[in-house]
Amino acid sequence: MLELLQYDFFTNALLAALLSSVSCGIIGTYIVSRRMVFIGGGITHASFGGIGIAYYLGMNPIVGAAVFAVLSALGINYFSQNGNIRQDSSIAIWWSLGMAIGIVFIAITPGYSPNLMSFLFGSILTVTFADLAYMAVLSAILVILFSFFFRVIVMIAFDEEFARARNLPVSFFNYTLMALMALVIVASIRISGVILVLSLLTLPQATANLFTKDFRSIMIASVFIGLIGMLAGLYISYYTDLPSGATIILLLTALFLVGKLFLTAKGFLYRRSGNSF
Amino acid sequence: MSNLLTIRDLTVSYDTKVVLERANLVVEENDFIGIIGPNGGGKTTLLKAILGLVQPQSGEILFSESMKNKRGDIGYLPQVNKFDSKFPITVFDVIHSGLAMQGKWKMGFFKKDKQRVEAIIDELGIGRFAHRPIGELSGGQMQRTFLGRALISDPRILILDEPDTYVDNQFEGELYRKLRELNQRMAILLVSHDVGTISTYVKCIACVNRELHYHRSNIISPEQLASYNCPIQIITHGSVPHTVLATHNHSH
Ligand SMILES: Nc1ncnc2c1ncn2[C@@H]1O[C@H](COP(=O)(O)OP(=O)(O)OP(=O)(O)O)[C@@H](O)[C@H]1O
Ligand SMILES: [Mg+2]
Numbered sequence: 257m258l259e260l261l262q263y264d265f266f267t268n269a270l271l272a273a274l275l276s277s278v279s280c281g282i283i284g285t286y287i288v289s290r291r292m293v294f295i296g297g298g299i300t301h302a303s304f305g306g307i308g309i310a311y312y313l314g315m316n317p318i319v320g321a322a323v324f325a326v327l328s329a330l331g332i333n334y335f336s337q338n339g340n341i342r343q344d345s346s347i348a349i350w351w352s353l354g355m356a357i358g359i360v361f362i363a364i365t366p367g368y369s370p371n372l373m374s375f376l377f378g379s380i381l382t383v384t385f386a387d388l389a390y391m392a393v394l395s396a397i398l399v400i401l402f403s404f405f406f407r408v409i410v411m412i413a414f415d416e417e418f419a420r421a422r423n424l425p426v427s428f429f430n431y432t433l434m435a436l437m438a439l440v441i442v443a444s445i446r447i448s449g450v451i452l453v454l455s456l457l458t459l460p461q462a463t464a465n466l467f468t469k470d471f472r473s474i475m476i477a478s479v480f481i482g483l484i485g486m487l488a489g490l491y492i493s494y495y496t497d498l499p500s501g502a503t504i505i506l507l508l509t510a511l512f513l514v515g516k517l518f519l520t521a522k523g524f525l526y527r528r529s530g531n532s533f
Numbered sequence: 534m535s536n537l538l539t540i541r542d543l544t545v546s547y548d549t550k551v552v553l554e555r556a557n558l559v560v561e562e563n564d565f566i567g568i569i570g571p572n573g574g575g576k577t578t579l580l581k582a583i584l585g586l587v588q589p590q591s592g593e594i595l596f597s598e599s600m601k602n603k604r605g606d607i608g609y610l611p612q613v614n615k616f617d618s619k620f621p622i623t624v625f626d627v628i629h630s631g632l633a634m635q636g637k638w639k640m641g642f643f644k645k646d647k648q649r650v651e652a653i654i655d656e657l658g659i660g661r662f663a664h665r666p667i668g669e670l671s672g673g674q675m676q677r678t679f680l681g682r683a684l685i686s687d688p689r690i691l692i693l694d695e696p697d698t699y700v701d702n703q704f705e706g707e708l709y710r711k712l713r714e715l716n717q718r719m720a721i722l723l724v725s726h727d728v729g730t731i732s733t734y735v736k737c738i739a740c741v742n743r744e745l746h747y748h749r750s751n752i753i754s755p756e757q758l759a760s761y762n763c764p765i766q767i768i769t770h771g772s773v774p775h776t777v778l779a780t781h782n783h784s785h
Contacts, residue, residue: 289621411630414620418682421584421609423635469666471621 273486281479284457302328302354308361325438378449378501543592556745567735605634608683612694631682672699
């Protein structure tokens, strides 16, 4: 197993797993707690529009995805606060608009797009040094932000109105975290693709949430759960030639089910032994 | 007695709908004002304007010198439990969040803070569930928790929006006795539909139905309510001394 480490692509993949488990663990907990998963879906699919345009222009697809993701994130936030459009409708519009733009631009791009599949389904074994640098900066920003402003972030997430009444910088944090969420999604697209990325941001949290109801603990546990899933998925997909993104998601789902079964079994034994409280 | 807050000619509207019109109110130290009025009369809007949550169309809200932290010196218990009960936060952390205010939000967890949270938990007698996630609380436990959040910053004005919804009679009695005790050290603004019960505890009444009529007494008659353009039913729960309500010819 260890001999794999002499391959650059494999060490890159390991680093990507580490960095993305940190960023997905942190921002995913924020997303799940605020019930913003659907917004995440909108941003993910909207970013496909950027990928399509970047292909057409011959640019780096990640740059296009990042621009579209951030614009749609801020757009969703802005319209639901200032427009007369309901948030879920606004999300659906960005969602399909992005996909439509992406599909059209890819169709008019001459030639075959070999990497396209890796954006739809992800491929952790092909991350580049540039991807890693991007993920590292993002993870560092998130770790710093959540270390210094943890309480105020949770407070705003829990009760935005109370935070406003106390004159806290609510809009600043809302927009900043929205933008970071978009950037994390784009980074994760490299790993699990547009189609599967939401699970990286929700499955570890759901598993952690089985065992703890505390924001900080969910966040930390999610990082480790995500890391286990990604590392195991990486090895399995390397040796079996299965697609890495899907393998990782299946493993994370399996971890969730194991956790759920464990709790159910524990509860069952507890009742059997006659301990009512 | 000194003023804490002066509301002058406050007009608030949503889009084109005027909800409050030229409202005037002065909150003094040790005031205990009961705010009554029909549904949609603008009570919550008045409180939100005081808290800076809605922008008035005209008029002003002035804080006196003694309100050094301005809105940081206001404790707020919002109407009903509009919170996401699945949100991963404990009672302790909800109460602790009440300490955050402008200029004081880059908070680490200082020892002093922790002691203040524990003091409030003791004062409200909620130690038993202090470390539970809020999703596991009953309605009354939830209200106590949010009262704790409102009180921890030692506010000069405490604002409560219908704290008696979803609580049983026993907690309601406890709550009002607690408020009377708190009133020794802070002014209280209380919205309630239960005029009978609040009349027992408040010192003055403000009727809010687009206009605001201030009534310098806790005794109010249906005739006065009518003259204030404040069509509410006087309901009473439990054993309210019948003298608090001057119900002239009020027979069914
Ligand atoms: N965000 C809003 N946008 C538009 N209209 C609003 C908004 N909030 C309140 N209103 C309207 O303003 C009016 C006053 O509302 P408010 O919540 O202040 O009433 P209230 O006296 O607190 O009523 P209740 O006793 O039902 O709590 C209502 O007609 C309501 O429909
Ligand atoms: Mg109201």
